[in-house]
Amino acid sequence: RSEGGPARPRGLVLLPTRELAVQVHEVMEPLGAALGLHVNAVYGGADIERQVKSLRKGCDIIIATPGRLIDLGDRGELNVEKLDVLVLDEADRMADMGFMPQVEWVLRRIAEHPHQTLLFSATLDGAIDRLVKRYLTDPVFHEVASDSQTVSLMVHHFLTVHQMDRIKVAAAICNSFDKTIIFCRTKRGADRLVEQLEKEGVDAAAIHGDLRQSQREKALADFSADKLAVLVATDVAARGLHIDGVDCVMHFDPPEDHKAYLHRSGRTARAGSTGVVVSLLLWNQIIEAEVIMRRLAMKRPVVEVFSNDPRLKDLANWDPTKEMAAS
Structure with missing residues (x-):
């Protein structure tokens, strides 16, 4: 980030709940450290000032819940326009919980910048299907079938x-x-x-x-x-x-x-x-x-x-x- 400007992460993982944010952060932080990347988690229910302080120290990848991401964007602490990779985890759950407007808030801001979107979901119907049709270019579907149901x-x-x-x-x-x-x-x-x-x-x-x-x-x-x-x-x-x-x-x-x-x-x-x-x-x-x-x-x-x-x-x-x- 430029001195005093907003954090500009290269990667963003968006997911529906704080617990999932914490769990994903625990897995990704050591992987990021090995590559010299700062991995931050931001979510509601925790001190926003502490999260801002952490972002100001450096931020390559952010793991976020939708509400807190928008709060930080509105405060000018975070800019998502230069994302290279966006991951939408548990996308169907985010749709069920009414988070689609916040997801679209991110997608609109990165539309002009070349990026990859990875969307993980147990089901791909309704709101998720609309999202894929509207925002993803030439999407490829991968389905993981377990050996036995x-x-x-x-x-x-x-x-x-x-x-x-x-x-x-x-x-x-x-x-x-x-x-x-x-x-x-x-x-x-x-x-x-x-x-x-x-x-x-x-x-x-x-x-x-x-x-x-x-x-x-x-x-x-x-x-x-x-x-x-x-x-x-x-x-x-x-x-x-x-x-x-x-x-x-x-x-x-x-x-x-x-x-x-x-x-x-x-x-x-x-x-x-x-x-x-x-x-x-x-x-x-x-x-x-x-x-x-x-x-x-x-x-x-x-x-x-x-x-x-x-x-x-x-x-x-x-x-x-x-x-x-x-x-």
């Missing part, structure tokens, strides 16, 4: 539970695994579930957008380091995170659709290891679960359980389909 490396259970017994069932399942991620639909629901699980003797922490950045980072770090057995998350907070050794993903609240089911469930059985995915269903959520199974061409029985059911202790090896055939 990830779903098949997971053991899936759909369990009906009773409202009054639901927390106890969740606790029984958590106690039978070393590392469980539980998904809730709302931030308040996640906080409430952490409190209820702790009353059942399960050590849990929540991760969602209303928590301070330091709280979110601590919960993630403790979970990653095996100091915490259960992480309760909202969809947004957990998107794209890679945490090793997650044995179980629990859908405490049903996912919005089959795509959300896959994204959530993908926190386990990563990189070829196996994992258990369990959905806890109240009686009025069974139809939703059946729709998801149909969309994913999965056939699984929906089984009623209570918290004292011994089968909850070994979900990885329990096959309700065989049980039903035998009876």
